Amino acid sequence: MTSSLISSRIAHGKASELLAKASAEFSAKLAQTKTLLQRAAAEYAPVTQASSLGAEDMVITHLINSLQLDIPVFVLETGALHTETLALLERTQAHSQAPIVVYRPEQASVMQFVRNKGQDAIYKSIELRKECCGLRKMAPLDRALQGQRAWITGLRQEQSNARADVPLQDDAELATKKISKFNPLAQWTWGDVWHYIATNAVDYNPLHDQFFPSIGCAPCTRAISLGEEFRAGRWWWEDEAAKECGLHVKK
Ligand code: SF4
Numbered sequence: 542m543t544s545s546l547i548s549s550r551i552a553h554g555k556a557s558e559l560l561a562k563a564s565a566e567f568s569a570k571l572a573q574t575k576t577l578l579q580r581a582a583a584e585y586a587p588v589t590q591a592s593s594l595g596a597e598d599m600v601i602t603h604l605i606n607s608l609q610l611d612i613p614v615f616v617l618e619t620g621a622l623h624t625e626t627l628a629l630l631e632r633t634q635a636h637s638q639a640p641i642v643v644y645r646p647e648q649a650s651v652m653q654f655v656r657n658k659g660q661d662a663i664y665k666s667i668e669l670r671k672e673c674c675g676l677r678k679m680a681p682l683d684r685a686l687q688g689q690r691a692w693i694t695g696l697r698q699e700q701s702n703a704r705a706d707v708p709l710q711d712d713a714e715l716a717t718k719k720i721s722k723f724n725p726l727a728q729w730t731w732g733d734v735w736h737y738i739a740t741n742a743v744d745y746n747p748l749h750d751q752f753f754p755s756i757g758c759a760p761c762t763r764a765i766s767l768g769e770e771f772r773a774g775r776w777w778w779e780d781e782a783a784k785e786c787g788l789h790v791k792k
Contacts, residue, residue: 556749561739562732582610585691597695619677621758644681
């Protein structure tokens with residue numbers, strides 16, 4: 542099959558049908574993920590899930606609900622999300638038993654940044670882009686994590702070179718910030734994620750059907766082409782090494 546034909550099929554297909562392909566160890570990985578979430582809820586309360594509403598995070602929220610765990614979920618609504626993501630947020634709030642708490646940036650700081658640095662500042666330098674991430678994501682994240690003993694993320698080793706060593710439990714910030722991070726899908730493949738979504742009818746962002754594997758803010762996310770890296774559509778105008786917003790950067 543030619544690559545253009547494959548692209549066209551993917552562009553017109555549903556991600557849950559095209560991408561679902563469980564790895565040989567999927568059952569063991571799923572059992573390990575459930576055990577880890579149960580342990581986080583039992584031994585690390587208060588613990589919360591950080592959800593970007595991406596495919597991985599929708600799987601984790603689904604597991605939290607189906608296991609009836611006392612783990613609230615928070616979403617950073619940056620003020621620059623796609624309409625599809627905002628619609629998914631509304632649907633998730635309506636259907637999740639676990640509370641979905643929304644954190645927004647301080648409006649005055651964002652307006653001051655846009656007024657002083659310009660509407661397109663994020664494309665002008667990495668420093669300005671990171672300043673925007675600082676205002677819209679990092680400051681709300683700090684508020685969301687206040688008083689928590691642990692947080693849960695959808696990081697996977699397969700997502701990028703920078704994430705290749707992501708552990709299931711990360712205590713790197715335990716001494717400084719007194720918080721542990723759980724990455725229960727660390728060893729899942731992209732096919733595993735979609736296998737879970739397809740077999741459990743998990744709701745997901747329709748942008749995934751349009752070749753957006755990794756979804757962030759609208760101005761900083763584009764679709765990827767066949768053969769491009771998983772996170773190639775995030776901050777695509779920057780060097781590979783700079784491609785994190787700060788949420789998961791190791792000091
Ligand atoms: S991802 Fe883009 S729009 Fe969103 S906070 Fe970062 S720089 Fe700003």
